[in-house]
Amino acid sequence: MNEEIDEYDIYHQDFTTISEWEVFIARIEEVLNEWRLSKAKIPKGNLEFTKKWIGKSEEIKFQSLNFTLSYHTLECELNTNPLKDNKGVEGGWKPSTQLHNGIWEATKNFMDDEDGSPFPVSHWYGLKQYLMLYPSQPLVEENQIKLVMSSINIAFANIDCAVPFFLKIREHWQQCFLGIYEDSEFKTSFDTIHLKRIPNQCSHLNGLANLFKGKIASPVSLEPVLMSAKFSYELKDLEPFVWRPPSQTNEFLSIDGFDVEKLIELPFGAEKNPIQSALLNVMWPRFLENAVIDSASYSDFDPLMAPTWTITIKLRENINCLLSDLVGKMLDLLDDNHLLMDTLGLSRSLGILNPLHKITEAPITISKLVRAAMGSTSVSEFKGPIPDDLLMSLLYYIFPDAVDDDSHKYPEDLQVEMKQSDQEPKLCSAVKSSPAGGLVRRVSLVAARLLEAGGLPYLAHLWYEFTQELQYRWERRIRVPGVAAGPPGARSCLLHQKLQLLNCCIERAGVEAGAGGREGAGGDSDDEFYDCSEEEGEEETCERPAAAGRQERLDDAVMKNGAPLYIPKTQEPPPRTEDQVAEDAALLEAQGGGARGSALRARLLSASLLSDMEAFKAANPGAELCDFCRWYSPRDWRPEGGGALGERMLLPGNPWSEAWAVARPVPAARQRRLFDEQREAQQLLQWLRARTVAGVAELLLPGVLRAGAARASAAGATGGAGAAGSDTRRVLTAAARELAEAEKAAARAGAARVVLGGAAEGCPLEAAARARLLAAAGGALPPPARREFSLRVRDAGGAGGAGAPHVLRAALRQDLLLAGCFTEAAVLL
Amino acid sequence: MDYVTTLKILVIGESGVGKSSIILAFTTGDYNTAFPATIGVDYKMKVMEVNGVKVKLGIWDTAGQERYRTLTSSFYRDAHGAILVYDVSEPKSLAKLQEWVEELQVYSTKKNIVSLVVGNKIDKPRAVTRAQGQEFAQKHRMLFIESSAKTKEGIELAFEELVQKIIETPGLWETGPTNSNIRIGDSEEARRQQQSSCYDYTCTI
Structure with a gap:
């Protein structure tokens, strides 16, 4: 091969005439490639998944339409290594097998359950990953749907996509999706039909079965079709279950009927029924097609005989209480x-x-x-x-x-x-x-x-x-x-x-x-005194005639001068509310952290100390600071020589001795008050x-x-x-x-409990609970609010085990929603 | 403001066990052989780094005398941590600590306040064994440490352990340096603090 590069050999192509449609397809492919969703690139093996849906999305434009292309997948368990199963991949694991098994397993559930994914397709078809192309404007025109769907087909094939790809069609409120998945062996198409009225042949199971078999159009005879059915009855409107708003009145306001009981009874509870819907689900989980007749004129379905009853409750997101x-x-x-x-x-x-x-x-x-x-x-x-x-x-x-x-x-x-400590x-x-x-x-x-x-x-x-x-x-x-x-x-x-x-x-x-004491509380505030009753000590003797304001003796302690030591009556520290304490604290804090600040704080707080010292001096004439300390701060008193001060009280200029020096003997009763009420x-x-x-x-x-x-x-x-x-x-x-x-x-x-009685939501009901519901409904169930049928069959298995599944699911209320999934084996010529 | 939060620390215990000396040693590194007895309460401040975060400590020193109980207890409000000090050379000071624990239970307002028991003055002849101090701390589920404000032994560690424990206790402290426990009257300011905090303020009932 000639390695020389001629400038005309450089790869070039003219894209000026490319159509918008081609750009659209190329854009889808680009996104899918970026997300690494081709079969060659996607992690293989039996991955373990959590139940959490994660996703990513991109905006795509086509003509005047805006789409959001999104990829949704269950989160992988962190500890599973996608590569460890490489052998398994070669040994027969195929993405289509996983898909088919998923579809088959999913038919055990019903369509109105939820799996937390943004779109219901994952739940309907048991998918763990899917792509969704969602138009911002409803896609209703048949031509447009076909055009977009074929774009998806082309993009899917071009990059050999490994994940089913869906397109949202019809009005946004209609749950209609078209989808495809294809590999070398099988092609699966997903289709949804929504009809506002139920056509006759679809209103019963036998008609749906005919439709299903006609759609498969299998050249070979099929296994018998497996079926399940679920009838749902609205419970919340049944008389015993009707929700009643909590009584809330302003009656207490009316003048004749003022009632404190009504006033103090606080309203409690929701303004509207917190329950959006409460359904009794009557289910026949699995039976064969020839076991039941359900036609326009006759039905074998008797809800009272159904094997499983459950209650499901849907609660409103936002309720006012x-x-x-x-x-x-x-x-x-x-x-x-x-x-x-x-x-x-x-x-x-x-x-x-x-x-x-x-x-x-x-x-x-x-x-x-x-x-x-x-x-x-x-x-x-x-x-x-x-x-x-x-x-x-x-x-x-x-x-x-x-x-x-x-x-x-x-x-x-x-x-x-x-305050509680460790209680709940x-x-x-x-x-x-x-x-x-x-x-x-x-x-x-x-x-x-x-x-x-x-x-x-x-x-x-x-x-x-x-x-x-x-x-x-x-x-x-x-x-x-x-x-x-x-x-x-x-x-x-x-x-x-x-x-x-x-x-x-x-x-x-x-x-x-x-006490009948002073008057003129509003007078000169400097003359306000604290009033505690002024009884003198009983055993008052001639020795210290000036003593005043004694409370009691301090045990049998004596002062340095030998006289008995009395505890004086004192002023209580002023009561403070928390905002006042906070103000005090702020003031104290504002003095700064240094020694000067400490001195200022001591000054600010010494009023109480001074008051106590004065009361002490009044009660104990001739007292010294060491006597005061014996009562007030015993650790600063020493017994030597009948009484001495501890080391720190002897420090020159310490606030205690300074306060002592200026304190006059004044009993509390005659002191300036600390608390001015x-x-x-x-x-x-x-x-x-x-x-x-x-x-x-x-x-x-x-x-x-x-x-x-x-x-x-x-x-x-x-x-x-x-x-x-x-x-x-x-x-x-x-x-x-x-x-x-x-x-x-x-x-x-509370609202849920009314409907459920003692039963658990979503679990099969015991006989007693069934009887309770039946009684509430007045002995017979009303016409079902919703019926759902699921029909499924697998192709006769090839060498590798179970064959490809075909599924038709139908939900009937006033309207009809049909979701089908049919698989064709690729014919290798 | 280069610190993430302000923590309020109380230092309580009998008179003369060395509360003020411990605080002085911690905040300035100094020691005075004799220290005037505290009148009422005193306040010291220090910015400290724990686990790489700077926190401001507002340390409230209290007088140990019986007569000051009413005053000092009013300052217990909203404290994040408490240091309960006794003197290892004075057995009575440990016995009396029981009263301070009760005081703390009654007057502290935060329900998971962190407490540290400090046996001080280990430079002096010991009259209380370490085991006795440990036993007390264990009984009340508190941290325990022995220290000497004179030799600085254990002082730094005591505060570090306490603050570390406070920081590790969920819901006990808030980010955003508030001016101690004083709420700024301006509601705009309060709102801004709320928004900058870890609480989601967007929900209105």
């Missing part, structure tokens, strides 16, 4: 940063714009409303959107101690639940709680339901009345009911902490008033009034979510572990999502 709706409405408020009182136009009159401005408007309280209702003359009060009668009922529900009616009293002992996760457990049955729960629920019923104005009105009532209680020193006793605990939600703090203020102010309460009330819409929602959502979680748990919903975190909103959002999922799942499960 009532509780989630309620929570969702409040959650939406988290984006609204307007002052809530602006909704009522009250911000200015409440002095919210200018916090220093004194509150001018007289608070409206239950007592005033009662007076107004009784016909009192004072009517200049603010009138909100909620009708008075309803408002009063709601306020009496939240503050039941305001009325002589025990029907809605709070439980005596309100506890904040402890509860719904919304990441959200901070408040005592179940307590005030926070009640006001949150009322708020949520009012928001749902009357929108933001109702919520604002309730909040206004709520804060006014708190103001009234503060002024009259009436405890807020339904709140756990004690100082604010970080375990409970912020609103609960605030109310605990308010109660602390009310109690302290009440003690003060009871007047200022604290006023600030707190103003803080509540001046919340934004989002801020109020943030305060109320924990109560709503926890109550919702309790409602959901009672309805059998279970929860996962919610996201805990320091970001309140994130926790709330995550909990709301968790609750919504749980509600949806519970609604679906």
Whole structure:
């Protein structure tokens, strides 16, 4: 051969006259080559597959048509090595055998099952891989279908494709596909027919069998045709199974019939039937063609005698649930940063714009409303959107101690639940709680339901009345009911902490008033004193006449000077809510990490120490720092010489000795107070009034979510572990999502349970379950909503075993869907 | 901001067991033979690298005196880790640690907070055996280490182990350096933090 390259020998060709059709075919071939789908390139052997479908796709244009060519395959098991079976390939494994066996196996299933693949062909024909050419516009014209199909044929043959190739035809809603597969021995064609009305000869099994045999047109006699049948009955409309929406009313809003029970009963469940369809499937899995007669005039099929009954339920993807709706409405408020009182136009009159401005408007309280209702003359009060009668009922529900009616009293002992350690996760457990049955729960629920019923104005009105009532209680020193006793605990939600703090203020102010002590709480704040009762020690003797404010002796300890050592009465550290602690922490943090910062922090925090030192000096005249340490910090006290300071207390300039040096002997009762309940309460009330819409929602959502979680748990919903975190909103959002999922799942499960009874979905039913269904249907099954027949036969086997299969599957509802698959052996001349 | 998260670490235990000294040794490498007793709480900060990630530690030092319990416990909120310190030369300080464990159970808000028991002052004559410390830590399912703030022995390791464990605990910490436990009032800021975090914020109920 002459190796010289003449420039005219260079391969060249003129493509300028190529037709669009040729380009189309070439493009398909190009894609198939790129995906390595020719028989030579595709992995061979008995691959193991998972049940997961994966795929890839390319866009292809032809004339004015746009197609998506896609390849779908079950994912291969990772551990199977395609090459290890090379011997097997030579020893008789053929792709067509795999295809034929798949088609045959698939007839054990019915057409309306699903295998998770994007198109039903894989399930109908038992395919593990297939190609699909999907037109963006429906392909209905016969000419076009033929043209595209022949393009597929040519491309398939040119690259010797190893995977069945389908074309989607007809309208998109019609499940019609044409397909081919071909190799050196067999040609298989897949065909689908969809008819909107069922022709007579196809309406029964015998007619379909004739059609099937006619289509095969086998020159030799065939084996008997194997058949299966499945009749499906719609269950969800049967009277006992009819889905009823959960009762949800705003009845509590009606004035005559206000019913707290209705109010606190949170709605739960789906708005619409979560079940899309519930089918009883009556199946005859396998019989021979001559065993059954089913013609236009007579049928052997008696569903009551069928060997297998199953129930399949299809659930709706998206369902709206009532509780989630309620929570969702409040959650939406988290984006609204307007002052809530602006909704009522009250911000200015409440002095919210200018916090220093004194509150001018007289608070409206239950007592005033009662007076107004009784016909009192004072009517200049603010009138909100909620009708008075309803408002009063709601306020009496939240503050039941305001009325002589025990029907809605709070439980005596309100506890904040402890955090769970390793128990199974509860719904919304990441959200901070408040005592179940307590005030926070009640006001949150009322708020949520009012928001749902009357929108933001109702919520604002309730909040206004709520804060006014708190103001009234503060002024009259009436405890807020339904709140756990004690100082604010970080375990409970912020609103609960605030109310605990308010109660602390009310109690302290009440003690003060009871002691009949000073007046003029609003006077010179520098002159405010902490009031603890001023009883002196009983055994007061002449030795130290100045001693004051003793609590008790510290065991039998004596001071360095020999006098007994007394523990003084002290001021309790001021109660703080978590947001205040966070502010404190930020302030402390802001002093910096260095030694200077530490010194500043010590200064900021030494008020308590100084107060204790002064009380100690007052109770123990003549005391030294070492005596103080013996009580306060025993590890810094040493017994040597009747009492000495530990090493670190002797450091020059240490804050302890500095504080000791300036401390005067003042009993706690006469000290400047560490906790100013007047200022604290006023600030707190103003803080509540001046919340934004989002801020109020943030305060109320924990109560709503926890109550919702309790409602959901009672309805059998279970929860996962919610996201805990320091970001309140994130926790709330995550909990709301968790609750919504749980509600949806519970609604679906509940609806499914009604239909299933105790039976499992998709499993053959026991006799009792069959009897139950039959009874529900009134003793006899209605006409089937859908019938399906499957007919199959194999060519007489060649030397290699089973022959090529022929399959016809028919699904009959109002319409008819026929899916067939016929194989011809290539005739070798 | 070159660190992925801020962790809040509490250091608690009886007065005089060396809590502040341990923190000083860890954050600056210094040691003072005598250290003024902490008043209330103190705060130190250190950026530390664990598993190739930088984390900012906000370390809250607490006073051990009984009178400060109320104040210090209010700072337990949202802590990711706790270091419980006792003095190996002082058996009572280990016995008293039981109270601190209870304190922690009551006031910490995160349910899977990581705790480390540290037996400090191993440079001094020992009155508590290692086994006793181990037994305590095992009983409460905590990490355990012995250290000396004076010789720095075990100090670095103690914090490393604790932080490592916190990082490995799912759901305990969040990415995005938040300013300690202070939430920024601006909701835009909060939203942005939410979006940049590992939580999917697209779902609205």
